[in-house]
Amino acid sequence: MRAIVTVIAKDRVGIIAEVCTMLVAHQVNILDLNQTILQEFFTMTMLVDTSMSTTPFAELVQTLSDAGKRAGLEIRMQREDIFNAMHRI
Amino acid sequence: MINTSEVLETLQMIDQQHLDVRTITMGISLLDCCDADAKRACEKIYDKITFSARDLVRTGEAIEAEFGIPIVNKRIAVTPIALVAGASDTEDYVPFAKALDRARAETGVNFVGGFSALVHKGMTPADRRLIASIPEALAETELVCSSVNIGSTKAGINMDAVALMGRIIKDTAARTADRGGFGCAKLVVFCNAVEDNPFMAGAFHGVGEPDRVINVGVSGPGVVHYELKRVKGEPFDVVAETIKKTAFRVTRMGQLVAQEASRRLGVPFGIVDLSLAPTPAVGDSVARILEEMGLETCGTHGTTAALALLNDAVKKGGVMASSSVGGLSGAFIPVSEDEGMIAAAQSGVLTLDKLEAMTCVCSVGLDMIAIPGDTTAETISAIIADEAAIGMINNKTTAARLIPAPGKTVGDTVEFGGLLGSAPVMPVHPESSEAFIARGGRIPAPMHSLKN
Numbered sequence: 001m002r003a004i005v006t007v008i009a010k011d012r013v014g015i016i017a018e019v020c021t022m023l024v025a026h027q028v029n030i031l032d033l034n035q036t037i038l039q040e041f042f043t044m045t046m047l048v049d050t051s052m053s054t055t056p057f058a059e060l061v062q063t064l065s066d067a068g069k070r071a072g073l074e075i076r077m078q079r080e081d082i083f084n085a086m087h088r089i
Numbered sequence: 090m091i092n093t094s095e096v097l098e099t100l101q102m103i104d105q106q107h108l109d110v111r112t113i114t115m116g117i118s119l120l121d122c123c124d125a126d127a128k129r130a131c132e133k134i135y136d137k138i139t140f141s142a143r144d145l146v147r148t149g150e151a152i153e154a155e156f157g158i159p160i161v162n163k164r165i166a167v168t169p170i171a172l173v174a175g176a177s178d179t180e181d182y183v184p185f186a187k188a189l190d191r192a193r194a195e196t197g198v199n200f201v202g203g204f205s206a207l208v209h210k211g212m213t214p215a216d217r218r219l220i221a222s223i224p225e226a227l228a229e230t231e232l233v234c235s236s237v238n239i240g241s242t243k244a245g246i247n248m249d250a251v252a253l254m255g256r257i258i259k260d261t262a263a264r265t266a267d268r269g270g271f272g273c274a275k276l277v278v279f280c281n282a283v284e285d286n287p288f289m290a291g292a293f294h295g296v297g298e299p300d301r302v303i304n305v306g307v308s309g310p311g312v313v314h315y316e317l318k319r320v321k322g323e324p325f326d327v328v329a330e331t332i333k334k335t336a337f338r339v340t341r342m343g344q345l346v347a348q349e350a351s352r353r354l355g356v357p358f359g360i361v362d363l364s365l366a367p368t369p370a371v372g373d374s375v376a377r378i379l380e381e382m383g384l385e386t387c388g389t390h391g392t393t394a395a396l397a398l399l400n401d402a403v404k405k406g407g408v409m410a411s412s413s414v415g416g417l418s419g420a421f422i423p424v425s426e427d428e429g430m431i432a433a434a435q436s437g438v439l440t441l442d443k444l445e446a447m448t449c450v451c452s453v454g455l456d457m458i459a460i461p462g463d464t465t466a467e468t469i470s471a472i473i474a475d476e477a478a479i480g481m482i483n484n485k486t487t488a489a490r491l492i493p494a495p496g497k498t499v500g501d502t503v504e505f506g507g508l509l510g511s512a513p514v515m516p517v518h519p520e521s522s523e524a525f526i527a528r529g530g531r532i533p534a535p536m537h538s539l540k541n
Contacts, residue, residue, distance in 0.1 A: 032090045058154040078157035083091040085345040086338045
């Protein structure tokens with residue numbers, strides 16, 4: 001299943017490394033990645049594939065969100081379909 | 090890949106502009122639950138609902154988590170109970186409402202709708218018994234909703250039923266006086282009721298529907314408001330285009346959720362209802378959209394035109410985004426459930442008469458309006474008749490959900506809490522409509538040529 005991971009946080013060293021480590025731990029494959037600084041905030045969107053992961057999707061969403069909170073990051077993972085539905089005809 | 094700005098735009102809609110799916114409503118036919126023994130019929134109803142909707146809440150929550158879009162309510166709509174209970178040998182239909190409420194609690198849904206009767210042309214003994222049971226049913230149950238259809242464009246208006254409903258609303262308010270007449274917030278009187286409406290309190294599962302169906306209602310006044318702020322001062326053509334584009338996106342999201350819910354539950358997809366449904370939260374108001382178009386306060390001159398544009402643009406934008414559109418599909422203007430409407434009513438700018446005019450151009454009617462507790466049953470009936478006439482003549486659904494708040498008068502506020510909000514008590518005309526309502530009979534169906 002393809003999903004979009006969004007990470008928003010106050011910029012600091014090592015955010016991408018930390019997020020990638022979390023994804024690796026759950027066998028989530030990164031397909032594409034965009035990162036920029038928007039109004040001083042680190043903003044990253046990733047297209048990922050979760051089909052290799054053995055963790056159920058909803059649980060993965062929660063795990064990433066919780067791990068993000070502990071690291072001071074706002075991490076969300078949503079199925080790609082919702083964005084395609086709203087932004088593509 | 091979807092670009093960052095599109096992702097962030099969607100997240101902003103959800104986080105700051107209150108974008109959500111208002112409800113996934115499962116329609117369930119209870120026609121096969123008829124039984125001569127009322128107790129047995131209630132058991133069948135409970136069993137069918139709890140079996141059919143056993144996964145509804147869990148599925149809704151799973152979709153919510155995976156897509157990251159809030160799904161505020163999960164609801165159930167059933168066949169109008171008068172049609173089911175009519176087969177049973179009993180005078181008292183309250184046990185049927187209690188069976189619905191038990192099934193609601195068991196399935197964990199937020200509301201069950203369908204304690205209803207369709208009496209637009211006349212009443213069967215079952216319809217009479219159901220209507221007579223409404224006050225007690227709504228007082229004795231938590232979250233069962235009731236509706237009565239008293240008119241239609243094809244049949245005219247059943248004025249005997251209109252007169253009766255005025256008294257039923259008063260009685261319902263009296264029986265729930267300790268909660269500000271809360272029972273009336275669960276009771277809608279319709280003209281041209283639709284069979285696939287996912288919104289409460291008026292949802293029921295029409296007899297033309299399949300055994301089970303999934304209907305979805307979206308929301309999004311906050312998103313429309315935000316987009317309109319970006320076109321300040323632009324001509325109305327731009328306003329209309331902006332609303333259409335926004336409604337398109339909101340509806341696509343609703344369509345996706347509806348299809349996903351339908352697939353997972355193994356229940357056919359019915360419709361997406363395009364209604365702009367407000368909530369009492371700041372930033373989720375239809376009134377504020379109208380004000381954004383250039384009105385100082387909702388209810389002033391220009392409000393009806395602004396609402397007409399909004400309602401039409403929402404439909405035009407939404408209709409292309411869904412494979413099947415239905416339900417009420419329009420902008421709702423429930424006073425107590427809309428922060429801007431509450432403010433406008435409190436300031437005295439928004440009156441009952443203006444709201445009535447507004448209902449000519451939008452969905453759905455005089456909705457969630459608190460009126461003084463000493464308003465007579467005949468005045469309530471007359472308000473219902475006016476509202477039904479608008480629906481009958483204009484070929485549209487109209488409704489009245491009025492709360493004659495016991496012991497309250499103009500200037501007071503009734504608190505309902507949650508999505509139902511708080512309602513400022515609005516003045517009604519004190520002049521009597523008693524002789525008008527006492528006539529009874531039927532207002533004939535209108536003709537459909539010589540339109541003016």
